Amino acid sequence: MWKNLAVAGALCAEAMQCAHAQSSITLYGIVDTGLAYTNTVASSIGTVGASRVSAVTGFGAGDRFGLAGREDLGGGTRAIFTLENGFSGLTGAALQGGRLFGRQAFVGLESERYGRVTLGRQYDVSYDYLSPFLAWQNFGSIYGAHIGDVDNTFATFRLDNTVKYQMSTPGGLRAGAIYAFSNQAGGTPGMGFANNRAYSLGLSWKSNGWQAALTWLHLDNPSSSTSGSNADGAVGGEYTSTTSIFYNTGFVTRQNVYGAAIGYTAGLAVFNFVFTDTLLDYAGAGSLGVRNYEVNARYYVTPTVMLGAGYIFTDGSGFVGTGAKSFARGDHPEWHQVDLGATYLLSKRTDVHVSVLYQRATADADTVALNVLGPGGEGRTSQVAVVAGLRHRF
Template identity: 35%
Template sequence: MIKVQRLCALALGATCAQLSHAQTSVTLYGLIDTGITWSSNQHGSSNVEMTSGKLSGTRWGMRVTEDLGGGWRTLGVLENGFNSASGAALQNGRMFGRQAYIGLSGDGYGTLLIGRQYTPLALYGGFLTAALRWGTSLMVHPLDLDLLGGTTRFNNAIDYESPNYGGITYKLQYAFSNQAEGPAGAGFANNREWGGAIRYVGHGLTLSVGYTQIDRPDAVSNTNGAVVGDYQSALPLWVKQVDTTLSGTASSAAVLTAGTQKTGMIATLYTLDRWSIGAVVSRTLFDDNTVTRASATRLNGSGSLALNVAEINLTYQATPANYTGMMVTYSGARFQSGATHTSPHWWQVGIANDYFLSKRTDVYIAAAYEIGSARDAIAQITLNAPSSTCTEAGVSVGLRHRF
């Protein structure tokens, strides 16, 4: 009888061990980033404000993994973004606006993800910019129009990342419009996104190249498409200034609508001992643009907007816990409608220091100064309100904690 009981106990223990091994692992994680930001000119006045997520977007999330055996895994992420200064939800009020996806990963086969995700440009190129590494949003490229700052996510996205081939990986993405073919201006291509990037990592060098195209982003005729609500469609103040210049009267323009956005980038970072030097070049072209309520008739029809950005950044790690960085960025734009065009451009310099008090907690300070040149170059540091002139300065001090 005792032997039978022991056998049953052993069998039950083995069964429980198998069930435990097959259980899904759920990890709760998050990050809180809160600070104070001073701006020299916002709509004509200086400002001091409490800000959230200047270095890293404040968030909490759940990460799910399950080992399926044979080198295969199920994985998923639900990630919420919020303002740590007020508690308000970000990403247009979505519950899981930063990321929401599920997928499969297999050893030697790569990873397939479906759901709301970042573009490959942000994941492979954005994390080589000064802004995402240590420079805060003060140093994100103008209005994040080149997508490298990661402020725009894509719904309905299917994403494949390859295995690592000797330091080389690639990532492909297609985000569905979720719309059937229809009349002009609608249909399968109405508010969709596609693109990809390739990256090499080895011998202290990281090199990335990528391209993304968005057709009719944030289209009001398709609110179930790839880009809804969090696309950078707010009219840059310098475009309103272009309208004022061309019409001779104060502009009442409201929104810049793009028919197609095409963005390409090349980014690199080389690390040697305590020093890292990086360079990022991007080109973004908006075609078939329309400015709503434009005073100048030449902006009411189709037009094009090209934005070229070049960044150089330098980082010094004084100790394992202390990083100091500097960056210089040149941004040149060309807005053209028919025979009319204007070409404002901007220079931006920035410096920052990030000091880790522990593995999970750090303090940072960052400063940036932007100056515009040409007739219509109104300054606007990304995620700040625009200046009333061609210059704007900003300083952020913050505390960040991961859990």
């Protein structure tokens, strides 16, 4: 009997070890803190700006910690989850509206054969597929994202209440789709199933050093997330900020963002081109088109030193409503932006990085607003920021 019990115990222990080996939970994160100089910054559009030296955090890559897990269910299928918190490395406060896991929170299944489906709070597919081509992601600072983040390539907002599906092929082709529910029942016009919903499609391809992507993001009544008619819909109250100059002009009834990107890697150098075309429909005030053209490159001078440079041209047209006065004198505003970055690797997980950013308003534009930093202030048509910091990944 004792021999049988010993054998059974050994088999049980072995089974438990195997089960444990088939599951994993990973703790990860980033802390990124430094100093910034801005030649002019104001509390809001139309107020007087002034120069500022400040402590900053999360400017190279947002401060975060997260848990990612997977469990092997057999047959090439796995259960997965991610819970990711955003926080301020200066104050310790939670970001993304004070959410505990405001950056991401989802659970799902993935299969080597059938792809991956996830449910929860997630990035839209357009961001997933375009962000690898952007200067601010590759070598720069979050302050170097497109003005107003009108195309959401900075992920000013994530999507709540989502169902997301992605699949890939051995040939380097990847496709994805996401739908974010409004979570409202049918009701009066402007309310109901379509009030603050969103959906997005994406296609990407990689082969022999080349990579490319095509994307589309659609939102219905995203401004209702901050107007009070549906803060629990797809966009959860994160639609506006001090530098979201295009959203703050009025109630947005519909937003469409079309994106395309192409990149090439040649040895230690990477070259990218990104184009986005955004159309905003405003309630009772016409529409606005905003097109972003970005070209950037990065290069490892040595195994520990990386340099990068990017240029963004933003062209707006069409909106002549009263809200346009907040960012333009007429219906054809333009902006030019230069992003420069340098990174020195102290180790595989720790680096020192510096970014220089310059933005200028031309044509009918009369407002500058480097992403997140704040608008330049009344009468200022150019804005410069210099930031430097220490970043550690774990």
